[in-house]
Amino acid sequence: MENGSELTTQIIDGPTNPMVTPLLNDLYQFTMAYAYWKAGKHNERSVFDLYFRKNPFGGEYTVFAGLDECIKFLANFKLSDEEIDYVRESLPGSEEAFCDYLRGLDCSDVEVYAIPEGSVVFPKVPLMRVEGPVGVVQLLETPFLNLVNFASLVATNAARHRFVAGKSKNLLEFGARRAQGPDGAISASKYCYLGGFDATSNVAAGKLFGIPLRGTHSHAFVSSFMSTDEIVDKVLHSADGKTTCEDFVSHVQTWLKKIQYSPSLSGIFSETNQSELVAFISYALAFPKTFLALVDTYDVMKSGIPNFCAVALALNDFGYKALGIRLDSGDLAYLSTEARKFFCTVERELKVPDFGKMVVTASNDLNEETIDALNKQGHEVDAFGIGTYLVTCYSQAALGCVFKLVEINNQPRIKLSEDVTKVSIPCKKRSYRLYGKEGYPLVDIMTGENEPPPKVGERLLCRHPFNESKRAYVVPQRVEELLKCYWRGSADGAREELPSLEEIRDRCIKQLANMRPDHMRRLNPTPYKVSVSAKLYDFIHFLWLNEAPVGELQ
Numbered sequence: 112m113e114n115g116s117e118l119t120t121q122i123i124d125g126p127t128n129p130m131v132t133p134l135l136n137d138l139y140q141f142t143m144a145y146a147y148w149k150a151g152k153h154n155e156r157s158v159f160d161l162y163f164r165k166n167p168f169g170g171e172y173t174v175f176a177g178l179d180e181c182i183k184f185l186a187n188f189k190l191s192d193e194e195i196d197y198v199r200e201s202l203p204g205s206e207e208a209f210c211d212y213l214r215g216l217d218c219s220d221v222e223v224y225a226i227p228e229g230s231v232v233f234p235k236v237p238l239m240r241v242e243g244p245v246g247v248v249q250l251l252e253t254p255f256l257n258l259v260n261f262a263s264l265v266a267t268n269a270a271r272h273r274f275v276a277g278k279s280k281n282l283l284e285f286g287a288r289r290a291q292g293p294d295g296a297i298s299a300s301k302y303c304y305l306g307g308f309d310a311t312s313n314v315a316a317g318k319l320f321g322i323p324l325r326g327t328h329s330h331a332f333v334s335s336f337m338s339t340d341e342i343v344d345k346v347l348h349s350a351d352g353k354t355t356c357e358d359f360v361s362h363v364q365t366w367l368k369k370i371q372y373s374p375s376l377s378g379i380f381s382e383t384n385q386s387e388l389v390a391f392i393s394y395a396l397a398f399p400k401t402f403l404a405l406v407d408t409y410d411v412m413k414s415g416i417p418n419f420c421a422v423a424l425a426l427n428d429f430g431y432k433a434l435g436i437r438l439d440s441g442d443l444a445y446l447s448t449e450a451r452k453f454f455c456t457v458e459r460e461l462k463v464p465d466f467g468k469m470v471v472t473a474s475n476d477l478n479e480e481t482i483d484a485l486n487k488q489g490h491e492v493d494a495f496g497i498g499t500y501l502v503t504c505y506s507q508a509a510l511g512c513v514f515k516l517v518e519i520n521n522q523p524r525i526k527l528s529e530d531v532t533k534v535s536i537p538c539k540k541r542s543y544r545l546y547g548k549e550g551y552p553l554v555d556i557m558t559g560e561n562e563p564p565p566k567v568g569e570r571l572l573c574r575h576p577f578n579e580s581k582r583a584y585v586v587p588q589r590v591e592e593l594l595k596c597y598w599r600g601s602a603d604g605a606r607e608e609l610p611s612l613e614e615i616r617d618r619c620i621k622q623l624a625n626m627r628p629d630h631m632r633r634l635n636p637t638p639y640k641v642s643v644s645a646k647l648y649d650f651i652h653f654l655w656l657n658e659a660p661v662g663e664l665q
């Protein structure tokens with residue numbers, strides 16, 4: 112623990128956000144660190160569990176995220192002289208020698224076992240087990256909780272939006288403008304991708320994490336144009352470079368007339384908004400290969416859609432396939448269906464193959480409920496752009512992960528509470544996921560560290576940690592140990608490599624797909640079972656009785 116010279120062989124980048132330093136902490140972690148040190152306790156070996164108590168959003172599952180940032184933080188944990196001076200000032204009366212202690216502090220004597228990031232996880236089961244000298248591990252509580260709480264909450268929110276939208280839809284995260292500050296935006300983009308989104312509009316997140324970037328344009332672009340005179344360069348070169356259209360504007364206008372007078376479309380619209388048409392043409396000239404238009408600035412069916420089709424058909428003549436439209440207001444079920452009908456009519460009537468397959472993107476205050484409502488009504492949306500409700504986790508503000516001491520100096524510790532759900536599960540533990548005959552996870556079980564692991568095919572009693580009458584025998588068909596070593600400090604031995612965001616996302620998608628459907632449904636989902644071994648059950652209750660004072664009735 113004196114210095115971290117051994118650590119220099121393990122080079123791990125620091126956390127994404129440079130504000131994540133040992134001072135991103137609650138003052139009480141430093142006051143406790145000082146008091147541990149003063150009591151000569153700071154090097155006592157402690158074990159803390161990081162876990163949450165209730166699944167968010169009224170659901171029965173959570174996606175674990177943020178581990179990679181925790182390990183990056185840990186690997187680079189060091190207080191600078193300036194930071195130490197500030198801590199000293201903040202702890203009036205503290206002794207100078209404490210500063211020497213802080214100066215030598217790193218995580219070379221800390222061990223972290225964790226469930227792999229991107230896993231589906233459940234209440235009470237430790238997501239991370241952090242072991243090390245109590246002085247330093249205490250200083251990890253707040254930063255770890257900060258790094259895991261929002262990450263897991265927003266990843267779960269993303270997974271829930273994916274679940275309701277269905278696998279085939281494109282999900283785009285559009286939240287940067289509405290997120291809770293810069294870190295809220297970057298973290299939301301990262302963890303929504305992890306939770307199963309396809310892309311983000313957040314350019315910084317694209318660059319930092321390699322998340323695919325996607326986007327359309329806004330109403331400002333459409334309403335900024337007023338007349339065709341604004342298009343100075345009307346030339347469009349064909350996709351194969353062999354032909355040139357000298358006046359693309361006229362070409363589009365010819366197509367607009369053709370659509371207007373085509374037998375099946377003639378009644379739908381008359382004059383479209385010409386400034387909108389100019390905006391679409393300008394966008395098409397800028398991006399002929401990926402033309403996409405926001406069609407709801409003036410009137411979707413009477414203007415936006417016909418204008419878009421005219422530009423798309425004109426592009427088609429020169430070998431370009433338009434991508435589609437975005438709808439950002441109105442009844443998205445109705446408008447997407449009408450837009451689809453219009454595209455299919457154009458395909459049929461004007462004999463343009465695949466025109467009916469135009470991508471319809473919808474946005475505007477979307478969330479799980481509105482997507483569910485759209486599904487029930489029937490719609491033709493292919494992609495959802497979701498901002499506010501997704502990134503702010505509008506329907507639940509925090510996950511409520513906690514970090515609790517479960518053992519010190521090999522002595523198990525328990526935190527009691529009037530509220531049984533808040534009683535902590537003592538001991539340094541192992542946890543396992545047991546799979547049933549159909550391949551689904553059946554139950555997670557925690558055991559004491561030295562208990563023999565559950566065996567495939569061997570009947571095992573799984574007990575509810577606090578409710579005596581709730582217990583079940585399980586014969587696992589597969590046993591997966593959940594906690595894996597991600598950090599050993601300078602101790603010898605193998606540890607897990609930090610996977611890429613893409614690998615974490617794959618894990619998340621696969622695990623969600625392998626959950627029994629009744630745990631996943633939105634309405635009244637079945638709780639997944641979380642249990643302890645018979646031995647751990649007995650021990651918890653022994654310790655509970657031991658620590659709880661006996662009342663006296665007067």
Ligand SMILES: Nc1ncnc2c1ncn2[C@@H]1O[C@H](COP(=O)(O)OP(=O)(O)OP(=O)(O)O)[C@@H](O)[C@H]1O
Nearest residue numbers: 439440441442443444445475476477481484485488
């Ligand atoms: N078919 C639908 N079923 C349920 N909800 C819908 C449907 N279509 C749209 N919504 C949702 O209804 C809300 C409509 O928002 P709002 O009342 O602000 O109207 P708007 O269409 O945005 O109007 P404006 O033209 O003023 O922008 C949005 O949250 C949107 O996602």
Ligand SMILES: O=P(O)(O)OC[C@H]1O[C@H](OP(=O)(O)OP(=O)(O)O)[C@H](O)[C@@H]1O
Nearest residue numbers: 285439474475476477496497498499500
């Ligand atoms: O609706 P969200 O889920 O938050 O998604 C992002 C929103 O941001 C954009 O416009 P903005 O909301 O800034 O302007 P608008 O409401 O006038 O469309 C976009 O048009 C979406 O509506």
Ligand SMILES: O=C(O)c1cccnc1
Nearest residue numbers: 285312325326327328496
């Ligand atoms: O690209 C878009 O369409 C977009 C991006 C952010 C917010 N709203 C829309």
Ligand SMILES: [Mg+2]
Nearest residue numbers: 439474475476
């Ligand atoms: Mg909006």
